[in-house]
Amino acid sequence: QSALTQPASVSGSPGQSITISCTGTSSDVGGYNYVSWYQQHPGKAPKLMIYEVSNRPSGVPDRFSGSKSGNTASLTISGLQAEDEADYYCSSYTSSSTVVFGGGTKLTVL
Amino acid sequence: QITLKESGPTLVKPTQTLTLTCTFSGFSLSTSGVGVGWIRQPPGKALEWLALIYWDDDKRYSPSLKSRLTITKDTSKNQVVLTMTNMDPVDTATYYCAHTSGGPSSGDFDYWGQGTLVTVSS
Numbered sequence: 001q002s003a004l005t006q007p008a009s010v011s012g013s014p015g016q017s018i019t020i021s022c023t024g025t026s027s028d029v030g031g032y033n034y035v036s037w038y039q040q041h042p043g044k045a046p047k048l049m050i051y052e053v054s055n056r057p058s059g060v061p062d063r064f065s066g067s068k069s070g071n072t073a074s075l076t077i078s079g080l081q082a083e084d085e086a087d088y089y090c091s092s093y094t095s096s097s098t099v100v101f102g103g104g105t106k107l108t109v110l
Numbered sequence: 111q112i113t114l115k116e117s118g119p120t121l122v123k124p125t126q127t128l129t130l131t132c133t134f135s136g137f138s139l140s141t142s143g144v145g146v147g148w149i150r151q152p153p154g155k156a157l158e159w160l161a162l163i164y165w166d167d168d169k170r171y172s173p174s175l176k177s178r179l180t181i182t183k184d185t186s187k188n189q190v191v192l193t194m195t196n197m198d199p200v201d202t203a204t205y206y207c208a209h210t211s212g213g214p215s216s217g218d219f220d221y222w223g224q225g226t227l228v229t230v231s232s
């Protein structure tokens with residue numbers, strides 16, 4: 001299985017909105033509503049931000065939202081804050097009954 | 111609350127077998143829908159999913175590493191063990207264990223251990 005494709009980096013100013021894409025195939029992202037998004041600050045473990053495409057775990061701000069269209073999932077962060085600067089990873093369940101992660105996206109808050 | 115912690119050697123030699131233990135609390139691996147997975151991250155690189163074991167002993171492995179991995183659970187000890195054979199310097203990474211409760215068709219990890227850095231070097 002190949003890693004899901006994410007942009008290497010995105011940036012935005014405080015208060016703005018940004019979107020990170022995650023492109024897979026019909027065997028993973030496009031085939032299942034089991035896409036997750038993780039936030040990882042330097043030296044820390046990943047934190048689940050979105051599960052099942054668009055659901056937020058308790059405690060995750062509603063500034064974070066997820067969606068999917070075809071083989072591409074997206075994470076949108078609105079009202080960007082300095083603390084949102086981190087690496088973001090998507091993952092998906094696959095037709096092989098496994099999980100695949102994306103290559104990660106570095107978010108810079110200008 | 112749910113916690114997980116990885117333990118094992120910090121340094122292994124090439125060709126050796128790595129054994130990592132995930133000790134957890136706050137949940138039972140005999141509860142329907144619950145699983146524990148292993149994910150690794152080489153320094154400065156992306157996350158890579160390795161393996162996952164569910165409450166019913168269903169086991170899943172990364173296709174590219176399947177021949178080298180074994181995942182087992184000891185429900186009575188609240189532990190999950192991952193073994194990886196024939197270690198190579200490219201396997202140098204931080205290894206995480208993580209909890210999932212979405213059942214065998216989800217794969218989202220809501221609780222993670224702190225990770226343990228394993229270096230492969232002679």
